[in-house]
Amino acid sequence: MVQVSSSTSPVPHPPAQWNIGPLKLRSRVLPAPMCNITDRPFREILRSMGADLVYTQMVSAEGLIRGDKGTWSLLDIQGEQPPVAVQLLGSEPERVALAAKIVQDQGAALVDLNMGCPARKVTGNACGSALMRDPQRVAAIVRAMRHAVSIPVTVKMRAGWDDGQILALDIARICEAEGADAVALHARTRQQGYRGQADWRLIAALKQTVKIPVTGNGDVTSPADAVRMIRETGCDAVMIGRGLIGNPWLLRACERAMLDFCLGLISSEDDVPSDEMVECEEGSTRALIRVPRYLLDVNLDQRFQLVLQHTRMMVQTKGERRGILEMRKHTVQYLRGLHGARTFRERLMHIETLTDLEKALQEYREWLQKRLQAGAAINHSEQQRFSEVSTEEK
Numbered sequence: 001m002v003q004v005s006s007s008t009s010p011v012p013h014p015p016a017q018w019n020i021g022p023l024k025l026r027s028r029v030l031p032a033p034m035c036n037i038t039d040r041p042f043r044e045i046l047r048s049m050g051a052d053l054v055y056t057q058m059v060s061a062e063g064l065i066r067g068d069k070g071t072w073s074l075l076d077i078q079g080e081q082p083p084v085a086v087q088l089l090g091s092e093p094e095r096v097a098l099a100a101k102i103v104q105d106q107g108a109a110l111v112d113l114n115m116g117c118p119a120r121k122v123t124g125n126a127c128g129s130a131l132m133r134d135p136q137r138v139a140a141i142v143r144a145m146r147h148a149v150s151i152p153v154t155v156k157m158r159a160g161w162d163d164g165q166i167l168a169l170d171i172a173r174i175c176e177a178e179g180a181d182a183v184a185l186h187a188r189t190r191q192q193g194y195r196g197q198a199d200w201r202l203i204a205a206l207k208q209t210v211k212i213p214v215t216g217n218g219d220v221t222s223p224a225d226a227v228r229m230i231r232e233t234g235c236d237a238v239m240i241g242r243g244l245i246g247n248p249w250l251l252r253a254c255e256r257a258m259l260d261f262c263l264g265l266i267s268s269e270d271d272v273p274s275d276e277m278v279e280c281e282e283g284s285t286r287a288l289i290r291v292p293r294y295l296l297d298v299n300l301d302q303r304f305q306l307v308l309q310h311t312r313m314m315v316q317t318k319g320e321r322r323g324i325l326e327m328r329k330h331t332v333q334y335l336r337g338l339h340g341a342r343t344f345r346e347r348l349m350h351i352e353t354l355t356d357l358e359k360a361l362q363e364y365r366e367w368l369q370k371r372l373q374a375g376a377a378i379n380h381s382e383q384q385r386f387s388e389v390s391t392e393e394k
C-alpha cells in the first residue's frame, strides 16, 4: 500500500462545478475510457446514472484518417447527449492533429490523447504508454492537437514506464506547456499493467506540479475511495474504470458522496456510510455478508431490468449476434455474487439470440424468487438484501 496517510488534515472543499478549458462540468466523478466497454450503450447507461462527461474507448488516429470502417464504428457519438470525450491513439503529431479535427467535427466536446495503454501491440507502434518515453514527441503531438482544434485537449497517462522511469510529472509539465487543458493520471506504471496498487502519492505530486486540472485514477471502487482520493491528493476529479463494469450504480453513489464533500456536508471518507455488514439467513445458517450500502437501494428486479435494457441497446446498436456476444462480459458482472450465478454464466455462454437471453434471464429471476420464498423466516427488507449477494458465489 503506497497511498498517502489518511490522517485528517484541514480539507479544502472544492466547488461542485469545475472546468476543463471552456468546458463546464457539474460532476467531479468521471467514468474512465475502456476498450470494448465504454461503447455507446454503456455510455448511455452511465449517463442514466448521472454521468456528466463520458469517454469513448481509444480510437486509432490512423484508422480514422484511412476511413477504416471498424475504427469509425468506435466514433459512434453522433446524436449522443453531450458532452462526450473522444480518446485518440496515435504517435505522429500531424496525423493525431488531423484525427483530432475529425473528432471535433463529429461533435466531440473534448479530445484526449491516450498515453497509458500498456498493450504490446500498442507500445510496439510507439503509441499509448510508450509515448511517455519520448518527451519531444509528446510535446509535438500536444502542440499539433492544440493548433488543430478549439475544443479542450487533454492527456491520460500512466505513472511512467516502470519503477525506474516514473515520468508523469515531467510529461505533464510538457503537456501543460504545449496547451493541454487537463491531465488524467492512472497512477500505475506500464510495467504494472493492472496489477498492484495505484500510487495516489503521485497524483498528489502531480497536482502540485501543474496548474491545469488533474484527474486522479486507479483503484476507486467505493464512494469512500472517491472522497479519500480527492481529499488525500487534492485532485480536481476522480476517474473510475473497472469498478463500473456491471455496477454503474457505483457512479451515482460516488457522485453523491463527492457532492456532499464539495458542499462541505462531509469532511472525509470517514463520513461516507461504509459497506454494511448485513446478517442474512439461509436455511438453518446465518451468515454475515458485506453489501455496499448504496446497493441496498437496488433490488433484484432493478438489476435484471438494467441487464435487459443494456442488452437491448447492445442488440440495437451492434446487431443481434454481436450485441449478445459482447454483452456477455457485462451480464456476468451484473449478476456476479447472486445465488446460482455460476450456473447461469455457463448457460449464458451458449446463448446467441435476444429471445433466448430474455427467456434465460426470466427463468433465472423466477428461480431466485422461489428460493427466496422458500426462506420463509426472512422478513421483507432482509429478503431484498439477501437476494443481492450470496456467500457461496463470491
Ligand SMILES: Cc1cc2nc3c(=O)[nH]c(=O)nc-3n(C[C@H](O)[C@H](O)[C@H](O)COP(=O)(O)O)c2cc1C
Binding pocket: 032, 033, 034, 035, 036, 037, 057, 058, 087, 114, 115, 116, 117, 156, 186, 217, 218, 219, 220, 239, 240, 241, 242, 243
Ligand atoms: C477493459 C479495460 C479497457 C481499458 N481501455 C482503456 C482505453 O481505451 N483507454 C484508456 O485510456 N484506458 C483504458 N483502460 C484503463 C482505464 O481507463 C483505467 O485507467 C484503469 O482501469 C484504472 O482505473 P480503475 O482502477 O478504476 O479500473 C482500460 C481498462 C480496462 C480494464
